[in-house]
Amino acid sequence: MNHWTKLSIDYASQRSYLDDLFQVYPTIPEGIRDIDKDLWKRVEKAFAKKDNIVLLENILKLALFPIKDSYVAYLKRDKEAIKRNPATVDRLCGRLYEMGLDEIFSRSSEAKETNRQIGPFFKRWILKKSLGVEPLKKEEFLKAKGNAILDASDAIMMAFAREHLNYKHKKGLDFIGRFNGKYVIGEAKFLTDFGGHQNAQFNDAISTIKAKNVKAIKVAILDGVIYIKGKNKMYKDITGKLKNKNIMSALVLREFLYQL
Structure with a gap:
């Protein structure tokens, strides 16, 4: 040897x-990810209005999507797919509403994996x-x-x-x-x-x-x-x-x- x-x-x-x-x-893990304040305001507004399309469009712009789901990468790469797949949008948004804004923010700002x-x-x-x-x-x-x-x-x-x-x-x-x-x-x-x-x-x-x-x-x-x-x-x-x-x-x- x-x-x-x-x-x-x-x-x-x-x-x-x-x-x-x-x-x-x-x-050593880095600090939490920064989330753009204007983008987060749009997320909060869409969340309050329960506007699924706008909510998902904006959350997809975050560096880290708060849910691990096999369909998210596709939606990130094909923005028009949101309009063509209402059931998928509703399913994801249902999970987001269940999580609540605080949990969405927490997960989306997690440090990068070591x-x-x-x-x-x-x-x-x-x-x-x-x-x-x-x-x-x-x-x-x-x-x-x-x-x-x-x-x-x-x-x-x-x-x-x-x-x-x-x-x-x-x-x-x-x-x-x-x-x-x-x-x-x-x-x-x-x-x-x-x-x-x-x-x-x-x-x-x-x-x-x-x-x-x-x-x-x-x-x-x-x-x-x-x-x-x-x-x-x-x-x-x-x-x-x-x-x-x-x-x-x-x-x-x-x-x-x-x-x-």
Whole structure:
């Protein structure tokens, strides 16, 4: 098995893994969502008048619809569908009236789900000089003689990898560095659970390290449930068919880079 994968598994099972990982992924929910005052006044007015069409039209404009319902996304994308489907409108509005304005406001202003916020955290951690190197903008990065990390947007990072490292994969990158004269690229993921979307995230990272003819060392910087020993697919993959790939926790990345 890859030494760094084993080190990550051991770290997760024997040390304060989650406590330490919080430095990389401080998954603190944001404050409540702001609701436009004028829009909310229109909601209140339509609610008082029991005007189903106007009520639904305005509530659909909120960033978060207060009810989980399979038909809401369709209504958001096809505004005219409200007029063509009176039974659906009445059904949804019936639930809204039952909830009441206070509950509608409360649910529509809930904080964003944590797992939708964690994407930028890895890069923020890098920018704190957590790997011992101050990230540099593209021009400075190219001129730097010693170890260096690229500080760039997703688009610039992708363009750099295509131009300088023969990276032709469609997936974006979260990390480009140069240590001991060797380029390293990687995608970072925090896998919070098994199944569904998390499996897709895992597969994205793995497809990046499988990209061919890249002039760099490829790394999948993965954290979360992936290192829990058991029969789950991700653990079986990293200890089985992917056991020789560079798959590791962000918490051992620094040691990996400096030993290159």
